[in-house]
Amino acid sequence: MLMQACCDLEVDVNGEEVFMVDKKTVASFSKRFAKLFGNLMDDTGDLKVVFHDFPGGAEGFELIARFCYNNGTTEITPANIVLLNCAAQFMEMESSLLNQTKKSLDGISFWSWSELLVALKECQDLLSPSKPSLILDKVLDCVIGRLASPIVASPYTSSSENSSFRCSSDTRSSYSIKNNPSHVSRWFEDLLFLNIDLIYKVVKMMVSQHFDHATIIKFLLRYQRSRFLIATASEKCRIMEVIINLLTLLDRSSLSCKLLFDIYRVASSLKIRKQCKSILENLIGLQLDQATIDCLLVPPPQKKHYMYDVNLLLRLVNAFHSEPSPCLSPVRLRKVASLLDSYLVEVSADSYLNPSKFAELVLLLPDSARESHDRLFQAIGIYLQIHDGICEAQKMRICSALNYAKLSTDALRHLARNSKFPSRIAIQGFLNQQSKLENSLEGQKHINTFSGPISTEESIKEKENSDQILVYAKRVDVPEKAEQLDVQLQGMQCWAQAEAACEVCGEVHAWLRYGAHNRNASLGAPGIMRRYLKSMLFFFINLGVPSFNNMAVSCTSENEN
DSSP: OBOSSSOOEEEEETTTEEEEEOHHHHHTTOHHHHHHHGGGGGOOSOEEEEESSOTTHHHHHHHHHHHHHTTSOOOOOTTTHHHHHHHHHHTTOIIIIIHHHHHHGGGGGGSOHHHHHHHHHHHHHHOOTTSOOHHHHHHHHHHHHHHHOSSBOOTTEEOSSSSSEEOOOOGGGOBOTTTOHHHHGGGTGGGTTSOHHHHHHHHHHHHHTTOOHHHHHHHHHHHHHHHHTTOOHHHHHHHHHHHHHHHTTSOGGGSOHHHHHHHHHHHHTTTOOHHHHHHHHHHHHTTGGGOOHHHHOOOOOTTOOOSSOHHHHHHHHHHHHTSOGGGSOHHHHHHHHHHHHHHHHHHTTOTTOOHHHHHHHHTSSOGGGOSOOHHHHHHHHHHHHHOTTOOHHHHHHHHTTOOGGGSOHHHHHHHHHOTTSOHHHHHHHHHHHHHHHHHHHHHHHHHHHHSOSOOHHHHHHHHHHHHHHHHHHHHSOHHHHHHHHHHHGGGOOSHHHHHHHHHHTHHHHHHHHHHHHOGGGGSHHHHHHHHHHHHHHHHHHHHTOHHHHHHHHHHHHHHHO
């Protein structure tokens, strides 16, 4: 472009266009040109300057040239103020054009909403969000301030002249944009053009201005869906990473567990950084008590054959445990335990789930987290049924999670009869079942003692209860039980394992001692139990376990006394 008939400077701007200008004219306003020419200012020869990174390209240089040729004056509008500011900084025009643009920013509060959006788009195109910029900060402050004002004129009234928006002077359209759910989402569409770096700055400013956090979440999700339609794989990763980092600035109450799991599923399909993934998992874990079983059934990573991602659950529970003790109430802990038990039942049928991983799951929570261990027992039973080939040591580690005192009578009965459980566990379950029956009977006697004479109806009920106990004792016949134990003990390969069984059955000795010192125990259910346990004792003696011989001698001598 020819700016004047006599020009001695050729300027190539970013390879877009070549300008012919007078070097003295432009150098009189630009320190960059003045330093560049130096002693060549009076040279009559033609000079050429090539710019590769001029702000705004040919359009930006033309505005600078017109400013210089117009004796340092130009019209500054919201549409060109950012470009003029950037070009003036590039050409080192602090004392002239740069000062004029800064003064023009003083009237930014009078700009319409559409003019603010135009200026914001120019900032995005010309400025780097990572570098400090006075004009970017001014525009952003005004945009957020316009939205955060308690009562403001609607900036969303359509213009009849164009498709942009303008501020309405009609006070009837005034409302609270900041926290009014019926209107607040109108600005979502207006800000979707921003890149993710500017979104980060905008949301941080919204948080500092106490915007409704639920509204911010909706905006971020709307932005994510919109940008994903045109974004590349790497851009999607960047968007998700920024959104995850922004979630940490928001109140936990505004983040539902289901929402976080939805975000996690999207993030898992992308190759986001492990640090960001850990941040998201920690956010989920801190409110794991609000999750449902459907949320936890997340598919495993690629090349993993598990039905579900069990490693994710381990990390989530550990994150839940990381909360300070005052926040980790027993009620919340029991909710997580119930959720975990449901999860265990789901994954226990997974044939690819190895014993060590399943043991980690069942031992994940302390005993105090569960009021009942029936669901835990159910999951372990299913796992042992599916994984019949695992060794005794692995079974024992898995079963160590069970608290027999927290198993119901039905669960103890099933445990005593389940051949898939280790022998020591089955025996312990049987003994605990009998103990519960004994305590039940003793409790009934105690009630009768202090309640005076019992009625005929109560006597009949008590007899029925006693008969039920006797029927059950006959049903678990000793020879049949001995045969079952014999099958279960076939897997013991050395005397050390048999001696370990003796330790578990130490309660047999205690029961026999109880019967020896209580003559009346020969009557009713306690007497039957004593005879039954003595039969079990001699069954083990027949197996040849030495420690039972001593127990038998002790019990015989006590009976003789």
